[in-house]
Each structure stands twice: as C-alpha cells, then as structure tokens.
Amino acid sequence: MATFVHVPATRITGDLEAIGRRPGADAGDPQLGLLRFDTDETVRAGVWESRPGGWPVVEREDTETCYILSGRALITDAATGETFEISAGDVIVQPKGWSGRWDVEETIRKVYSIGM
Numbered sequence: 001m002a003t004f005v006h007v008p009a010t011r012i013t014g015d016l017e018a019i020g021r022r023p024g025a026d027a028g029d030p031q032l033g034l035l036r037f038d039t040d041e042t043v044r045a046g047v048w049e050s051r052p053g054g055w056p057v058v059e060r061e062d063t064e065t066c067y068i069l070s071g072r073a074l075i076t077d078a079a080t081g082e083t084f085e086i087s088a089g090d091v092i093v094q095p096k097g098w099s100g101r102w103d104v105e106e107t108i109r110k111v112y113s114i115g116m
Contacts, residue, residue: 003040007047011035012069012111016049028053030104044114054103057094064094064114071108076101 016033030053036046047069068090075092076083078099086092086108094100 002042003038005037005039005045007035007037012047016047022050022053022055025053025055027055027103030055033109042115045112047109047111049107049109050102050104051107052104054101056099056101058099060094060096060098062114063096064112066092066094066110066112068092069109069111071104072106073102073104073108076103 012035016035019032019034022030022032029051031051033049034046036044039045049071050073068086068088070088072085072087074083074085078101084092
C-alpha cells in the first residue's frame with residue numbers, strides 16, 4: 001500500500017543525521033547528512049546534504065530526481081563532458097546508468113526521490 005508522507009518545512013531545513021564521509025570521495029572532505037522520509041518500498045526519499053568535496057559516479061543503479069535547497073556544486077556529465085553549475089531552486093535528474101562527477105563547492109542540500 002502506498003504511504004502518504006508529509007514533512008514540515010522545519011524538518012527539511014533542520015539538523016540532519018550525520019552519516020560520515022561520502023564513499024569514493026577523492027577531493028575535500030564531503031561529510032554527509034541525511035533525513036530519510038518514511039516511505040514504502042517503491043520509493044526512497046529524503047533530504048541529503050554534503051559538505052565540500054568531490055567524487056565520481058559510475059553507472060548509477062537507479063534514477064534519482066533532486067530539488068536543490070541550498071549550496072552550490074558542479075556536476076560533470078561523463079558522456080558529454082558538459083559541466084552544470086547547480087544551486088538553490090534547480091532540479092536535476094540522474095538517470096539509471098548515468099556516469100559523471102560531483103564537485104560540491106558550497107555545502108549543498110537537496111530533497112531527493114529514488115524510484116525502485
């Protein structure tokens with residue numbers, strides 16, 4: 001059964017659970033924070049934050065849609081070499097199989113949804 005989820009704005013902008021350094025990071029010290037939403041098994045959603053640093057993404061296993069709440073990062077698409085500067089108000093979709101690179105320049109926070 002589908003689960004309705006409501007998350008008040010104060011939770012979205014509030015403190016997140018510290019979950020450590022981004023696996024695979026090769027630049028900076030991207031410490032992560034996370035707030036998982038209470039969803040069913042068909043979707044994973046929540047708020048994610050990273051401090052400055054960079055890491056490669058190789059062939060994503062799923063599709064993720066994100067709304068950027070704050071901060072700034074450069075995302076490079078491996079297939080085209082194009083780099084996108086993302087910041088508050090932007091929406092990005094990282095499709096299954098996508099490869100590229102994240103370089104967080106200013107602590108970034110996003111709301112994400114990953115379909116299963």
